[in-house]
Amino acid sequence: MGDRLVEFQEEVRAFAEVRDWQRFHTPKNLAMALAGEVGELLAEFQWLTPEESGRVMGDPDAGGRVAAEIGDVVVYLVRLADVLGVDLVDVARAKLADSAKRYPVGWQPASIRGEVV
Template sequence: MTEDEGPGDGVPDVARLQRRLAEFAAARHWEPYHTPKNLAVALSVEASELVEIFQWLTPEQSARVMEEESTAHRVRDEVADVLAYLLQFCEVLGIDALTALSEKIDRNELRFPAK
């Protein structure tokens, strides 16, 4: 089990990952820069870098993007960057990301009922 995994399941724990990100930033004295605005901007930049990988691909090519290791590595890195900034953003504002997502799914199920 790595230090990010929950007990007994081998799945990374969101709270532990957030704690590691906070400790990483603190060790580098980055907290003054980790304002909600700055983190939202950084999140947008990283999401744009993810989009850039797919920019000129056809739908078929985009569906196979993980087949080539060099491209797959770039996608994984950008996904990690997006998630890292999102988790840091949530930490700074006191948002539980999983609860927010669950509540949003609940609202969407009411808004868009299955036929």
């Protein structure tokens, strides 16, 4: 994992340990908390048009809420990966390599190519 990510993972682990939260940080609980935080992030975009969503960070209030929810998502994802012993960078790189094989440069969905789906 990158140095900054490892350092952050250690910070999150220490944060949980000093509060004796590791007993609650089961994979199930962390995955559920992560899903909840992703839901809160989605709620910030729910009724925005595509154009408004692209400008959300320009609004101090809405952008602040979006940034806070992204922060929550990252914390729970990092903690879940730590508890499970998953290297986030390794699995993300593996997924990106798989996607590169499945979707080579120039690939487009059938609907964009004009094919009937």
